[in-house]
Amino acid sequence: MKTNLSLFTQPKFVWLCAAFCCLLWGSAYPAIKNGYEIFQIATDDLPGKIVFAGYRFVIAGALLLLFAMLQGKPIGRLSRRQYSQLVVLGSTQTALQYVFFYIGLAYTTGVKGSIMNATGTFFSVLLAHFIYKNDRLSMNKIVGCVVGFAGVMVVNFNTQLMDFNFSWLGDGFVVIAAFILSAATLLWQTHFADRRSDYHDRLATGHRWCDADGGGLLGRRTPGVPRLGIGGDPELPGAAVLGRFRALEPAAEI
Structure with a gap:
């Protein structure tokens, strides 16, 4: 008698999900590097x-x-x-x-x-x-x-x-x-x-x-370090969705 398996218990689907997760984990490295550039975070x-x-x-x-x-x-x-x-x-x-x-x-x-x-x-x-x-x-x-x-x-x-x-x-x-x-x-x-x-x-x-x-x-905020906030910058790619991190004066609020 054949047992009906749910989608998440089917081997092929599980393998595809695992491969997709590996792809996402691998994409984190260029994504972080690109994020530094997009948000203009200096080295x-x-x-x-x-x-x-x-x-x-x-x-x-x-x-x-x-x-x-x-x-x-x-x-x-x-x-x-x-x-x-x-x-x-x-x-x-x-x-x-x-x-x-x-x-x-x-x-x-x-x-x-x-x-x-x-x-x-x-x-x-x-x-x-x-x-x-x-x-x-x-x-x-x-x-x-x-x-x-x-x-x-x-x-x-x-x-x-x-x-x-x-x-x-x-x-x-x-x-x-x-x-x-x-x-x-x-x-x-x-x-x-x-x-x-x-x-x-x-x-x-x-x-x-x-x-x-x-x-x-x-x-x-780390003690002694200027607060960081999020500000929009229409000239940066993706800024409309993600915003941009920028350093503010120590007295400014996050």
């Missing part, structure tokens, strides 16, 4: 980059929460302990990670940034060895991580393989961001995840709140 304007990231994730988290509400998901049905867990995750998995990521991407190319970000896979394998008793490092895993990590680092050599070009403020920050993401993901799985029947709904809602919470931390 050394670190507060502007952090606020840029903050607004993106606050808006993304708010849209996801709105979408969950339209689906009838109980977005507010979380305990006090779970809210505190979301603050920790939002501060690490979103805010801290993307501080390093957005700054690092400003000082390296989009291609190198995407390749260097792949080091997160190796960090996950290494960290799992110290967290999970049933996921220890084997010789094959060690060799695979060493070869893979070396392959990622090859991108920093020039065409003659005689000069190693690695920028700590650029490539290094992207690698640090990858490490933070790996550590925060394992933190979620080992300390914060529960196995109740509504676990997946709570997990999805938690990630939406993490985006909104972490983005809010990114968007806050």
